Amino acid sequence: MIVILKQNVESEKIDKLVGRFEDMGLSCHHSTGAHTTILGIIGDTSRVDIDAVRAIEIVEDVKRVSEPYKAVNRKFQPDDTIISVKTDGFESKLGGGFFGVIAGPCSVECEEQIVSVARRVKKSGATMLRGGAFKPRTSPYSFQGLHAEGLELLMTAKRETGLPIVSEIMDLSHFDLFRDVDVIQVGARNMQNFEMLKALGRSGKPILLKRGMANTIEEFLMSAEYIMSGGNDRIILCERGIRTFEPMTRNTLDISAVPVLKHQSHLPVVVDPSHAAGIPWLVEPLSKASISAGADGLMIEVHNNPSAALSDGAQSLTPAQFDGVMEKVKAQLLFEGKKLSS
Ligand code: PEP
Numbered sequence: 657m658i659v660i661l662k663q664n665v666e667s668e669k670i671d672k673l674v675g676r677f678e679d680m681g682l683s684c685h686h687s688t689g690a691h692t693t694i695l696g697i698i699g700d701t702s703r704v705d706i707d708a709v710r711a712i713e714i715v716e717d718v719k720r721v722s723e724p725y726k727a728v729n730r731k732f733q734p735d736d737t738i739i740s741v742k743t744d745g746f747e748s749k750l751g752g753g754f755f756g757v758i759a760g761p762c763s764v765e766c767e768e769q770i771v772s773v774a775r776r777v778k779k780s781g782a783t784m785l786r787g788g789a790f791k792p793r794t795s796p797y798s799f800q801g802l803h804a805e806g807l808e809l810l811m812t813a814k815r816e817t818g819l820p821i822v823s824e825i826m827d828l829s830h831f832d833l834f835r836d837v838d839v840i841q842v843g844a845r846n847m848q849n850f851e852m853l854k855a856l857g858r859s860g861k862p863i864l865l866k867r868g869m870a871n872t873i874e875e876f877l878m879s880a881e882y883i884m885s886g887g888n889d890r891i892i893l894c895e896r897g898i899r900t901f902e903p904m905t906r907n908t909l910d911i912s913a914v915p916v917l918k919h920q921s922h923l924p925v926v927v928d929p930s931h932a933a934g935i936p937w938l939v940e941p942l943s944k945a946s947i948s949a950g951a952d953g954l955m956i957e958v959h960n961n962p963s964a965a966l967s968d969g970a971q972s973l974t975p976a977q978f979d980g981v982m983e984k985v986k987a988q989l990l991f992e993g994k995k996l997s998s
């Protein structure tokens with residue numbers, strides 16, 4: 657349920673109303689926009705007398721929210737959430753007209769690799785560096801990542817370039833190792849690892865949540881709701897392609913998920929065309945399509961030597977190819993009136 661308040665209401669009166677809902681065992685999500693203040697009420701609101709609330713002096717209107725996701729719902733917060741990630745001397749923003757590009761290898765492999773890729777992608781305009789240290793591989797015989805050492809190498813690349821770091825967590829027991837990771841990625845395979853989502857909801861760390869490969873948009877938003885209901889509103893949604901019957905691409909980029917997510921939620925949406933396509937030459941057209949569809953950012957795999965990569969080399973761009981994609985991205989962002997924050 658949302659309660660839309662009249663303009664310029666004194667904060668004491670709002671606090672009193674919030675207290676009334678809290679006394680009923682409900683929780684209140686407060687959103688103050690440029691023109692409206694909205695109280696999003698979460699819990700069993702069936703006992704709330706809507707007409708009685710509507711009659712309160714400071715209340716403009718009351719509406720029930722039928723969707724199961726509440727805090728992430730745009731009805732709860734009409735304005736876009738802007739996620740700001742800062743390191744010493746660098747800020748990357750996503751959402752609300754700010755566009756972010758997260759680039760880097762699938763896996764961190766050695767210092768030379770991650771530092772050289774970090775330097776090259778930064779030069780091309782990337783705003784964050786990605787690199788997996790814990791890798792969710794289909795085969796137990798495939799490279800599993802460098803684990804703690806991989807995270808250390810990401811910190812070296814951060815010191816060298818200032819770029820904020822994005823890396824995937826696969827098990828909560830590793831959480832302390834992610835202390836200096838700027839954005840924690842929850843991969844497609846863990847999108848419904850609910851205990852992990854709850855713990856990350858209490859962490860206060862920015863989370864990049866990837867859509868599961870066989871999950872609906874509603875399930876995706878419910879996973880984001882798990883994180884947000886724990887008190888963490890710094891969530892970036894990532895569409896990375898879904899499984900369909902089509903074998904020509906690794907996954908099928910669900911491009912309509914972008915405007916649907918933006919319509920239903922205030923959270924920023926990024927697209928990962930690398931995992932969606934599985935093919936380097938498709939990264940550019942899918943990136944352009946994503947920007948046209950309203951995405952707030954991109955996540956692109958880049959490797960200094962794709963043919964020798966320990967994971968996902970077949971879909972990785974070379975730094976030179978990434979530079980070419982970024983030229984197109986920058987031109988399109990200018991046209992769309994979006995700012996590549998760096
Ligand atoms: C990745 O980002 O390298 C990755 C494993 O992605 P996904 O979870 O989308 O498969």
Ligand code: MN
Binds near residue numbers: 931967
């Ligand atoms: Mn990968």
